[in-house]
Amino acid sequence: MARRLFGARRFPAVLAAGALAVGAGLLGGGIDAASGAPPGAGGPAYRATGPAPGSGSATVTLITGDRVTASTGADGKRLYTVAPGPGRGKITFVQRAHGTSTSVVPSDALPLLERKLLDPRLFDIPGLLRQGYDDRATQVLPLIVKYADGSAPARTSLARSAQPGRELPSIGAQAMAERKADAGQFWQSVRSAAPGGANLAPGVARIWLDARVRATLDRSVAQVGAPQAWQAGFTGTGVTTAILDTGIDAAHPDLDDAIAEAVDFSDSPTGTADLYGHGTHVASIITGDGSAAQGKYKGVAPDTRLVIGKVLGDDGRGEESDIIAGMEWAAARAKVVNMSLGSDYPTDGTDPMSLAVNALSGSTGSLFVISAGNAGQWGDSSIGSPGAADAALTVGAVDADDRVAPFSSRGPRFGDRAFKPEISAPGVEIAAARASGTSMGHPVDENYTRASGTSMAAPHVAGAAAILAQRHPDWTGQQLKGALVAASTVVPDDNVWGQGVGRLDVAAAVGSRVSASPASISADVRWPYPGNITRTVTYRNDGDQPVVLDLAATVDKTAAAAGTLIGVTPARLSVPARGTAEATVTFTPTTADAGVHGGRLTATGPDGKAVARTGIALSVEAEAYDLKIKFLDRKGGQPEFVVIQLINTDIRADYPIIRTPDGYVARVPKGAYALSTLIPTGTPEEAPDNWTAAGVPRLALTGDTSLAFDARAGRPSDITADTPKAAVVDMRVLGIRAGIGDWALTWTAHVFDPAVKLYAIPTNTPADPAFAVRVGSFRHTEPAATDPGRKYHLMVSHNGSIPADPSVRLRVADLAVAEVRVHDAGAAGTAEFTRGAYWDGDEFAIGLNWNAPVPGTWKEYMTAAPDLGWYGVVEGKQIWEIGDLTRFPARRTTIEAWNKAAFGPQVEVQVCDAALRVTTRPFSPSGKGHTAAHPRGLAKVTLLRDGVELSSFTDYSGELPGLTADKAVYTLRLTARQFNEPTEADEQVDAEWTLTAQAGGCEDGEAAWLPVVRARIDGDFDLRNATRAGVPHTLRASFERTDGTPVQVRDPRFEASYDGGRTWQRLPSVPNGQGHIAVAWPPRSTSGYVALRVTARDAAGNTLTQTATHAYLVTGPPAHLPEAPCPGTDRGRPPCAARQGGCLSAAAALACGGRSRRPDPRELPWSARPRRSSVVGRQSSTVGRQSSVVDCGRPVIAGRCVT
Template sequence: MGRRRWWRGGAVAVLAAALAASVVASTGPGAVAQPMAADDRGEPVSVTLVSGDRVQLWGSDPAAPLRIEPAPRAHSVPFQDYWHDGDRYVVPGDAALLVGAGVLDRELFNVTGLIRQRYDDAHTAAVPLLVEYADAGARARAAVPAGATVRRALPEFNLTALDQDKDSAQNLYGALTRPTARSATGVRKVWLNKRVRATLDQSVPQVGAPTAWERGLTGAGVRVAVLDTGIDTDHPDLAGKTVVSKDFTGTGGVEDGHGHGTHIASIVTGTGAASGGKYRGVAPGVSLAVGKVLDDSGWGTDDGVLAGMRWAAAESGAKVVNMSLGSDPTDGQDPMSLAVNALSREYGTLFVIAAGNYGADRTVGSPAAADDALTVGSVSKQDEPSDFSSRGPRRGDGAAKPEISAPGGSIVAARPAGVPPLGEPVGDGYQRLDGTSMATPHVAGAAAILAQQHPDWTAPMLKSALVSSAHDVSAGVFEVGAGRLDVAGATATPVVATAAVSAYLPWPNAGTVERRTVTWTNTGGAPVTLALSAELVDEKGAAAPAGLVALTQDSVTVPAGGSAPVEVVVTGQEGRTGTYSGVLVASAGDVRTRTAISVYQQEQRFSFTPTLLDRTGAEPVDEFSSSAFVIDLESGDINSAASGQTITLPRGRYAVHAAVTTSAPGQESSYTTISHPELNLDRDVTQVFDARIGQPVIAEPDNPEARGGTHAMYAMSQVAECDCRFAFVTDADARFQPLYAATLPGTASDAYALGVARRATEPGLEMVADDGQEFDVNLQALFSLPPAEETTLTAVYGGSGTPEDLAGIDATGKLVVVEFDPYVGREEWLRRGVNIAKAGGKLAMFRFIDEGATPLPPGDPIEGEPVPTFYGDGSGTVDRLTDLVKEGETTVEYASRETTDLRYELIHGVERQVTAPVVYRPRTADLATMRAAYHDNAPNSAGFVAFGKLFGRYVGTGWFARTAGGRERVEYFTPTEWELSATTGPYVADETVTLEANRPPARIAWNKAVVGPSLRGTTKNFVPEDPHPWSWRNDGRINVKLPMYGDAAGRPRMVDTFSDASGSVTVYRDDVALGTVPVTDFSEYPVPDADSSYRVVADARQHNATWTLSTVVTAEWSFRSSAAGEGKALPMLTTRFDPAVDVRNQAPGNRRFSFPAYVERQDGPAKITSLKVDVSYDDGKTWRPADVRRDGRRWAVSVRHPANGHVSLRSTASDSDGNRLTQTVLRAYQLG
């Protein structure tokens, strides 16, 4: 085998080396890349999915850049990147079919939803799961996956709550993506263990409670369970009310440190003792069972709520359960909704649940979507539907939800002592709040009153009595249910009707008949004859077609002490699909009942069956790496189908992207996307997607040295609902895995585009073997990057890498090739790498093979470090190498490099159709150039990634590439707008720049000292208010989030929860501490409208051995704020220093040294009245003043450097409005 010359130094490489020693001057005007003033994306957020794939997202809008770092797999898979109901989803191709089959909860792939629930990588190291088993036996037999811990067992629901460590996420996921293993586990479905959140003086009389009191009905003798944030047991209105309690949050008690639970409990049963009876609850005679299922931040998890629900129904003695909480909208088939049904039917307990506060149609959340829940919407005190109240119908089957409404706006009820108010304080012990949370306890209290009046009634009868007696408020069923709660009417009427009936008519449905029964029960002493009428309307308010709904009789006589049924007959009408709702009214004199009715006549549907053929003409055997993805071009709904699988879809316009993997012995797989860009589905369709028509998709520079790196193919479709492009992304190795694409012959659409992105660098790893013909081996580093070297190695076969297998070979100094099932677990991977190290091996190659294994139980502690390890998962070239070493030892040529010198970022695309090769080979001279400095003060490498704008969205390759820190180089880009990101040490910074060809190189400096606080731009919490200032006043709260590690350019960088940083942030109002949180976190505190003085004190300390500068950063901000600042940034100052340091963040010693300083205010330009700077050369033990003078819009700072050591800086700044900052950075830069 001939010796290869691996690294050839061309002109570009020489230029990069020449630039490495240059000094970067202070940022100035001209071609320097400056932060965009209107960049609303903020810092990137990373999320590890249940599949082990890592997603990094730069913003909450549909076009925000998104990076996918795929987990190891048998084959590369495409990724769905789409927008649904205001959230961004990323679904790997091998999960899409499982999501469609109901095995995986789609919310596991809701990236923005996971971030919003604080399940991102900065806040949790585990993926929280609810694993549903086929039956109790399967749950009992199930082994805990390696890397998972049991959070809570819920045997009553065949559920187990697991926290799956993100580093070993694929242990469980791998079993699910192999059908035989999935059946062996007994798993029915894996759900996200979602976080659940907490969603009188006029309202109590409004619902008629005083009339019931006059009849002696106060709920006495009835127990209501309140599942919430706990309760202030010492509040005068609730004294002696709690009979039994239990904590499900791990807090250790049920005391309310939030305020929501106390407010809810007092609406149910508060005595009004602290207000002279003014703020009395609906049922002041009720006793309470208090379950704390939400913590003192107002959040809980599904598993805690489920455990609380069972306790409330089975153990607490409660007749009624109030749940003023919930999560995202569902179809009622989620674990919490199903648990409501099961518990209601087993124990007869009525669950009264808030509909939610989304305000839009089809947004009733879980568990309010449950069939048996009494779901409560909100009306104002004028009986108008509240804007915030979630509307029906229920998702999926169009069932009537909510069933009833109650006052939920501006409700005054108890506030716990010593807890900051959530809303407007009223007196010493009350506060005013809005929400369906407030409406719900009105109904729960009313249910308790009815339970006192009728102690033999169970949940269905209580629900029917409340709903059928509701007061008509002239609003739609999907807004308010049957009407507004009327306690006086419910306790007075002798006749109770079925609460609601719904009919779902799946397609085809013309002429289909469904029958529902409404039953009236007469508790009085005389028969009652009721006249019946029902009127339904469509979602636009137009009358339903004649014949859709009919009653079998127009009157009914209900005997005294008896019941009488009437059938509601629903008949599907030709051409009149859609959702209809109305009320069945039964009346006789003063007796009147209301039953909510909904009908969903499903839209016309057609079948779609794809047949997929790979590039050899064969049908793919692996459904997880080859499947068709179907997008509704209007709504964005997505469905997936394997080859030969039939799915049914509504009539409409669709795009179909068929991803086909083609494997060949001894070679790497190729990936082809064949698309039908716009399919008008108006008939049953069977379509062949033949990968043999695929055209090459290539992007590469003219520099042969840059043959490494990755390329990504984006098949894109424009969706009307969000006015954004959905993408199906295939990311692959540019050297080994070719990409192909085509549109079906004769098809084209303005909604279609194809993009390709390429990051071209030198190859990081190369290996050549010879089995009679030289071949390159595709190497993927597993645990860490190996050290740089170029050598010839002997490769030897090591069986499965166990000590027994290795004992029979001489591994010393060799590449040891082993093969085993990857699903034995990541811990076992590490163990086998250590085994090879102990056997004397130099490098390891893992060939992963599917043997149907399941994760092994944890073994003895692993002692030692693994050798540098590569893996091949379905890799044809690794298979070929394995076959070769099985025949005996062989020689391989090997080279590795830890960092790269070259960088090309290329993007290209075509629109409407692909009928010819898509090839982009630009000349280096025609590209935009950037001179990039990667500052570092320790021997680290810097990571980089980029996304270019193409057809209105960002595209790029998902993997971070590495370059050496402490160097400068020239980089090349396709001329366009780019979102750039760089990691140095534990921090990530990003910048948006527009780069043009034929211009002098733009300049950018990453991680340049001085590193300190920066409040530039905006951030996001993935809530409706995004993007927003870092620290701001909103909705009566002070919100504080502090990026303490911004660089000299002012790019904000947050401290990661799992980094080696520590510290805290404390917020004071009028010198009284509102609270303290870790510096890694954000905080919010309710504050009064009145003008007050505030202080924010922050301390951040870095303990990473490779982060030797800005080791301690502290700041203290002083400012004033009032309601006039609502929705605005807080007037907080920062001092930014920009000394002329070199790429090692080092300045010359033993001389006078001057540098600029900038005082910036978060909310905009301000008149800075003073800046004082002190300098220290002994890490802050002693300080001396620096010379400071104003220099136009900045300040000039001058100091005298000693010969060596470190420079620490302390600044004090103030402005004309009285805002003040004291900021300290220890070891701001180094001397040499």
């Protein structure tokens, strides 16, 4: 079709990484849900980290005013494009890629990150995209600014480029919305008075991203023992419970008399109404009376009163500042605060929300009950904020059989390995109130729905806390926490990191007269181990008689494992009536194996039954040493900051390196390491004037070790070639990679300022195959009257070590050449074209983008190497297209076509459980291995069985539930429309696929591909995606599976319409290799778009029928077209060479269906030329020396008779 491409940016850098970001390493991921996971899904099936594969690009503006654009190909590889902000061309951008985590940090932000003055999430590109902070979604970047003394001038300065928001007195901070258009000014205000660039401006203490948070029973209430508490007279009467969530359906029959107050903190246009359904479901678990189901779905504390703080919007998402404001409001009104929300970014409890939990718990005495999160699939230490707070009662999830749910986030806490979660409760398939008009979870009926997640577990505990607060109205929140944890029931089949101390037991908590505090004890012990470490546990007896307790510890599920590691004195403790007594727990780390040990301290009464339990977490450091590192820059001074990473290659772990007055230090266990670093020279506020790469490929640490790096030992690290003298250098690259195998971390400096020098220090240690230094240069020549300009992309990797001379000179004659052709049917303009280099085993690509003429063609000269591939991306107003990784051969020219007709639909289909996961690209170009997305269109995808619609969605991708356990034939139907310019008709694609499927295919979280048939139609079109009227032309069709593998089809049918779909003509076709060739011959009067219809069936019976109204363009007939028509048509007869006697060409004969002369093979496209001979009316074959000629009486093309 006429794909028009508009708009571009000039010469930013390109970075690429895998599509999945888990928040590991330097920068963390964003805030994610704590609930709403479908049953059995284990939380979200995947983490969205920006544009889905093949869905287009998204741009984020950093706090500094620089912009980063992310594009994702069909193979999941991510390209990141960096565009410096106005006046920031001298800034170097450092990219960190580790695993699937990628950050892009300007050099003037690095010292502030190193000193923990900036939140690393501000530069986590996948995390920012995941939270919806891209520029298309929002024109502001939400921040939380913590102020110091004398903040008035800073507040005034920042307010010039940001909108001040809520005051957050619990953490001494304020929410601010930085206007992206003024981000450069805001950044200057933050740093303007910072000497050396290593501090924030006076009055500003720290800046966090105001990250977004997403909202994460019939038998579950009985499972936790609530009915026994009711029988004892405890239903939460007189206790106020706050819920901070998505609002409330105050008219729901189960909740209509439970709401005391409701306030909106989310600025929702619907006020406190719950349009998402999460808050209502949570409220029902706490206090619903079940009246809409005759009491079947009754809450844990049916008589507690609720105050509702709507902190999450109608899309189930909210910002941390809104949540903190809601926490401050709720803690002043309620004894118990339920927060079924949180982050999947592991935290050590020093983030804003966790700090607020601790501060408010101490100042108000309220208990914050918080879900652990749904990141259990990421393993231990996956609890995020605010559940990581010390004071929080953090809740994991179990199913109806008391098995820990696989999605439930696990302890110990990230960083200090403290005990988390403290308790667990039912959180799988919980039936509770359904807000009117919502569809969250799996609806039971109009009043109830089932949902899974730790969001459903937390309100069980909050309801129990309300009951216990009625029982003990004078208790503080921490006393309630200790009692609930102490009375929990141990789940035998899992350790404490999933279930906490145990599963909630409301009846036991209400009935117990003995409680313990704190709820857990933790110790983090360094090697070499000091003397014994002690912790105190206090037991409280609320009975009228003294009680004697026998105390014993278990670790890692067994008492034997505790051995001499944990001692308790006294072993038998007498607690007076209405009094307390203390026991001392002694850890002896010298007797422990290195690692994290989890267990319980159990107090048993005279009857031998456990009456109180306390959690135990003991982290014992392995044999470890200090690695001290000193740096000198190229001026002989200590640099303001360095970029450094240390990886343990034995266990594949990276370690934090702390800045000290004397340099840097890392505390690491004995073992083998790899170290990489980039050393800047110059002051950050003026940007470094040179960078030096250094590293140690192999480093054995067996004791305290000191290293020193002197940048003055660096050798120039440049890459040059015999390019024209007029070639302009756009960007240079210096990168260093260290690790083991494919598990590595890469730092890359992207330098735009030609004055900045690059160096590398040669290594004098053994080489390692995972170690590499990368140097690169990207340059261009300006277009001239007879030359469209050339691009030179030069990349070299020094693998194993840094050589004595890291500079490289290449010959242009040895490079690979890509002749790029960008097609477009519109008027001449420009589009943004990107080229990125990808080294095997890396997590990112390095490259450049530029404004390209469209339609247009140019040549790119690129380094060719066995382990080097190249990506391309073209982006305009109506199209976005990315190519698969391509390895261009050296000293050869490869034609690379973009945005080329014929256009038609592509689809990817996977099955997971009882649903299809479908991604469609309705207006895809013909290029195999190319993936396209379309920002200006609509699509509807429907799943049918036997003509009955099962499900649908209105988008380019989504899920379609409705599969059954038995195999059945389903129909997948696509209808899509692309909105063109007002002077041009919109284009439409309709397609249907039949396929055989059944529920299943999601073992280990991996969805299974389904064998859908796809078609790609290519042709000999000019740069305007056009062919001429009155002249026959061939169409080359190839068929493939969803995953791109070729497939043979039977009896495909090709039809064309030259009048907008009013009439259709079947096109003659023949097989050709794994595809087919069809011939179209548009009438001389044709002008405009050709519509194509394709029908095909594979051997398994899967079918395809697709229609595209704007497949390609037809322009007027050539001036030399003779008037003599093809018999019975208004098509012109093409001229023949005089020596051939004047007749139809082979293509014309195929189109006309008549006999003709022997064709000249030069008249056919290469793909259609015969290997031996081609005769119209006869098919010839030769075997050995014998020849036989068969008269088939039909046209022959490509050696085949045509039907």
